[in-house]
Amino acid sequence: MNWLNQEPKHIINDNVYGRVKVPSPIDKIIDTAEFQRLRNLKQTGLVYRVYPNCEHSRFVHSLGTFSLAYTLVDKLRHNQPSLNITPADHTCVAVAALLHDVGHGPFSHLFDGEFAKRCGSSFKHEDMSIRIIRRIMSKDDIKESFKDILGQGKDYDDNVQFITELISSKPFEFKNIESFKSLSDQQKREAVEDEWISAVSGRGPEKSFLYDIVSNSDNGHDVDKMDYLLRDSKASGVAITFSDQSLSRLLDHVRVVIDPISGLKRIGYSEKCQKEVQSIGDSRQELHSKVYQHKAVRFIEALMVDGLIKAGPLLNYNGSNDKVYPLSKVTEDVEAYIKTSDFVEQEILNSSSRDPRMIEAQQTLQKIQRREIGCKVGSFEMSPKNATQSGGIENNEMGATEVSKKVEERMRQILEAIDEIEGLGGKLANVKFTVMHSVLGRGLDEKTHPIERQLFYRGKPKDSDGQPMEGFYVDEDYVVNNCPRMATKWEIFVMGDRSLKDERNADLVKYISKALRDAGEAEKFLTPRKRSPPQEESPDPNCSVPAKRRLFPAK
Known part of the structure; x- marks a missing residue:
């Protein structure tokens, strides 16, 4: 089998890497209608409504991810020849990186998130x-173009299977990993091989490191994340700790090492790159907090989902065998699905239908255009642990949604009681607001920082004996001294009508903000604040300094 043509077929200017070189026959995939569709899907969904420069598409992100994957594998095969990276290995990783997001729907994660949930679907992109x-x-033309690299017949099918596994499988989630420590080397190898075979079939354990590159569910340090962190940060103008220099340093010091626990070959970095690796998870949380889950973005997303739900039954797409699918059912047919894009918003706004559902949908989307969106009137951050330990709430998006509902119900009870006590005539009881949430994580669970699962190596890399070096994980002292206690946090916030920002409603905002905090404490999602009793202090008639500002009490 031959290597990819080293002479690039296309050189594409890129605002992150300068240039992206596209070798043949990768260009054949780029020129398919399925991949070109990504031009019509914004990388960050509706974020551009708040950060106008975030207009970049899934198309450019996919090209960037491809470029990183191609470069990383190229470095490995030159620096560590004993890995026996084949042309098929290199090509499969590059193709997987290029196509990893080809299944996204309109407005990206909104479509397989809140919209799918409202439709009663478990669809995932x-x-x-x-x-x-x-x-x-x-x-046929793709098969013909790739036959010299990926082979034909069963060889070709096996390589396609490998490509799909690179973006979807979780081969490192061993069921009995704790028991590995008590096994002999031979027993460990047999146990790992058994679990590996049950998880993936594209490549054997000797090529396990290839599964770390495109979509790494074990620690999240993959080329997909590296590209979108840099690209989205540049587009939004929000600075993050992961930078171009961080990426360059990681690519210069990447090697394949042996996992001391499983014995598998994994991607590792020099121990002097620990801060750069740590910055990946930290930057993810930062962008989620400031960009992806900005309060205005979350409110706009809620309006968009309402509009799609109302208009969905009236939006039809031709699928296979001349069958027509409404928007909520396009996931059942690939032909219908690839006809959807972010243009669905304009389909609704420009529709001539006089159906009441379409008119309501248009009115909802017009609120987004006129920026008739809510304003934040209060928020608090909490550890998911506080919810999971009280009432069996799950530590995931569904769990955060349940917390929001409980807090909103308790808030309304508190506000109704205050309204009656203060004699406000229904002002508080009838105020319009909604409690929303953001899940701000570093990519794993609430306790685990991604760096805890990353392998490193010490000293200068060497591969002279034909075997990769043994890697190591950071110790507990590093985690305690350098990583936050909570790797994931939930933010619960209240969005109300913009009229609440009027000075005349300042008292209402105070009541709502306090009710939010009290509701969080009442539901045991927050630790009650310790309120010190007021200290009695007699004023000193001979001192002109107010009592609160005195450094020492008067004698």
Whole structure:
């Protein structure tokens, strides 16, 4: 089998890396209708409504991810020849990186998130990506273009299977990993091989490091995340700790090492790159807090979902065998699905339908255009642990949603009681607001910082004996001294009508903000604040300094 043509077929200017070189036959995939569709999907969904420069598409992000994956594998095969990276290995990783997001729907994560949930669907874009990848790779011209690299017949099918596994499988989630420590080396190898075979079939354990590169569910340090952190930070203008220099340093010091626990070959970095690796998870949380889950963005997303739900039954797309699918059902058919894009917003706004549902949807989306969105009137941050320990709430998006509902119910009870006690005539009881949430994580659970699962190596890399070095994980002291106690946090916030920002409603805002905090404490999501009793202090008639500002009490 041959290597990819080293002479680039296309050189694409890129605002993150300067240039992206596209070798043949990768260009054949880029020129398919399925991949070109990504031009019509914004990378950050509706974020551009708050950060106007975030107009970049999934198309450019996919090209950037491809470039990083291609470069990383190229460095490994030159620096560590004993890894026996084949042309097929290199190509499969590059294709997986290029196509990893090809299954996204309108407004990206909104479509397989809140919209899917409202439709009663468990759809995930990763599943659609696999279906579309198989569709692309089954085209006769694609098969012909890649046959010298990926082979034909069963060899080709096995490589396509490997491509899909690179973006969807979780081969490092071993069931009995704790028991590995008590096993002999031979027993460990057998146990790992058994679990590996049950998880993936594209490549054996000897090529396990390839599964770390594109979509790494074990620690999240993959080329997909590295690209979108840099690209979205530049577009939004929000500075993060992960930088161009961080990426360059990681690529210069990446090696394959042996995992001391499983014995598998994994991607590792020099121990002097620990801060750069740590910055990946930290930057993810920072962008989620300031950009992806900005309060205005979250409110706009809620309006968009309402509009899509109302108009969805009236938006139809032709699928396979001349069957027509409404928006909520397009996930059932690839042909219908690839006809959807962010243009669905204009389809609704420009529709001539006089159906009441379409008119309501248009009115909802017009609120976004006129920026008739709510304003934040209060918030608090909490540890997911506080929710999971009180009432069996799950530590995930569904759990955070349940917390929001409980807090809103308790808030309304508190406000109704205050309204009656203060004699406000229903002002508080009838005030319009909604409690929303943001899940701000570093990519794993609330306790685990991603760096805890990253392998490192000491000293200068060497591969002279044909075997990678043994890697190591950071110790507990590093985590305690350098990582926050909570790797994930939930932010619960109240969005009310913009009229609440009027000075005349200042008292209402104070009541709502206090009710939010009291509701959080009442539901045991927050630790009650310790309120010190007021200290009695007799004023000193001979001292002109107010009592609160005195450094020492008067004698």
